[in-house]
Amino acid sequence: MTASLRSLLLRHETILGVLLILALIALAWQSDRFFTADNLLNQGRLMAEVGLVALAMTFVIVTGGIDLSVGSILGLVAILLGVFWQNMGIPLPIAMVLGILVGGIAGLVNGIIITRFGVPPLIATLATLALYRGLAEGISQARSVRGYPDWFFTLGQGEVLGVPTQLWIFGLLALIAAVILGLSTFGRATYAIGSNAVASRFSGLSVDRTLLLIYMASGLIAGLAAVIFVSRVSTTRSDMGTGLELDVITAVVLGGTSIFGGRGTIIGTLLGLVLMQALKNGLALAGVKGDGTIVVIGAVLIGTILISNIFRKDADG
């Protein structure tokens, strides 16, 4: 039944939702600074970059792939933004677009390595993780770029109607991603490829093209996240985004996307993302050290996946 399948898929998200509410209550009770509009909006601001990249990563993981290079792409684009604008004198708006496009090209390169040469995504993007970071470091020569014009900071530090600018962008893209993955023919192809790439090809789906587009989108969106990142922290450094991929993948997997492909939703990713950010912030406010927070997030990840697996077995008979 579609209904029973849907309730099956929803189940992981239901568990997550309940968990999220519990966490929010516990955290609000722990610290009275947690549940304030200021804090929550600020957390939203901090979450936007990981969140943006997680949207594309959901697609990537649903196809059964992975993209480890997103953090390095973010670093590379951040550096190039500074170089384009300061060293090459390109007007900032154009430099921003160019930077994002470079992100897209980096993603496309991943896609080409994976589809044309049949390199497993884990290995391909592990290699480009090193490559893109190396490029970023080589280009930056350990210098940082500062002194961006004021208007540029509206993106990362400003607000529209009282809500951080980047949350608007994130919300819009999340909606688009949810529609594409959940309702469109492209989304169907994505799920089918993740479940059985051979049968997808035999059904006349363009498997390679779909994968190329997805990896390219992953790079583009990492580029966009880079621009927002630079705008938020007012400066450009080559180590930006280091380890970002792990946060992103954690959010996606926490959200119920199967690392084996074929299963996952944008809603799940959003819940996973918010839960992760809430834990990070709440625990920090409660005085837990960074290491402790990581342990808690790891435990929550394993816990939710175990619980939803138990439910799934039951439903399968």
Add this chain to the structure above:
Amino acid sequence: MTPLVALKGISKSFVGVRVLNSVDFDVRPGEVHALLGENGAGKSTLIKIIAGVHAPDAGEIIIGGQPAKFANPGQAVKAGIAIVYQELLLFPELSVAENIFLNHAPRLSWGGLDWAQMRDKSRALLDDLDSHHLDVDAKVGSLSVANRQRVEIAKALSQNARVVVMDEPTASLAEVDVQQLLAIVRRLRSRGVGIVYVSHKLPEIFALADRVSVLRDGNYVATRDIKDVTERSLVAMMVGRSIDQLFPKEEAQIGAPRLELRNVSHGKAVRDISFTLRAGEILGVAGLVGSGRTETALTIFGITPATAGEILIDGRPVQIRSPQQARDLGIAYVPEDRGLQGLVRPQTIAENISLTVLRRLSRAFIVDRGKEVTLARDFIKRLGIRARGPGQAARQLSGGNQQKVVLAKWLAAEPRILIMDEPTRGIDVGAKSEIHALMSKLAQSGLAILMISSELPEVLGMSDRVLVMNGGRIVAEIDRNDATPETVGAAMTLVRDQEAAA
């Protein structure tokens, strides 16, 4: 004689739907006990209960007189039960030897794997199956379906089983291979092994079985000695009615050439193929496994694009470099391996059927779920797919019903040229004649059908013309009126002998 395995009053439900209802079944040493029934009757489910994959909701399993409960398949293996599953469960990335000895690899004194012994034993087992050409180091993923089946059988044999359960073992084998398998089964029987044998091919049952049991809709119908039944009475027991015509071939108006191949080649498997397929025609392709029939189909369908020669559709030369192009040109291919190439098993029936026509079912890239479900409902009715509804996962369907879903998926694309690779593999007698009737009807409506089949009666019964392939070439083209088991069979094997002599 105490049975090796006896099942008493077994019931099983999935998500509230009863699939087996108080079924009795037993196997004695040194007998072949055939289990028959329509697609979805519950045969595979019963077998999975014997195998410890599913636990029964009610009833008991008795092994050698002792009640037993299997918590997992490992315990059934320990109790001497080996299963050759219908949907092959091998690991494509592992070698033949690794697959055979997956759970019980021979060990060295310090606990490491004894590779030499593992390979030797695998070799011996495969030789025992007359599969001398099968390389024990080859990756299973690179093997043909028939060879994978042999690996699966060798795996079962390697466990020194006292009971061997075979779920449609010959569904994917060509006639010669079937004969070899039957010989193996007889050899096992004479060693005192008890064999449970599931098949939709009645001639095999009569050649092999000592007793038959029939299931219908999860209910136990009867158990009989083979000498007490006829083909007709068996079919009637299975279907609940009698089937009058086995190959309902009807004359169709044969029209203009639809698909023409001129000296098409791809590597060594497809050599210099030329033929013409006309509208309204059913062109049968016979040949042994490995004769290049499937490879030719894959070339036409753009999976392995032609490296030489010319393909014409409606008299116009076309380039087919991918399955998308083939589909857009009106070609459909119902593949031979439904698990790997045909179905996206975790997805629903509706999602599988719509896969070929997503564009048509969508508006502005958004899939119209209403239309999708309606389409699936139509096909469930039209092909008699036994399922809870369009939303059931394809993986949960019985083998034959999965095959129908693959067929539905391609009929949905409304092709002008339909290539069917083993179209009725694993499909029960009743449904088979329905599919044959459907093929006749499709041909009458002007569809051009290329039918690859290893089942000679099917080829002879349904084809207007028969192409015989061997060693990647077409070695004979025989008209319906001249096609007999002798003429076709001779062409299938003749050249092989010549090549062996050369």
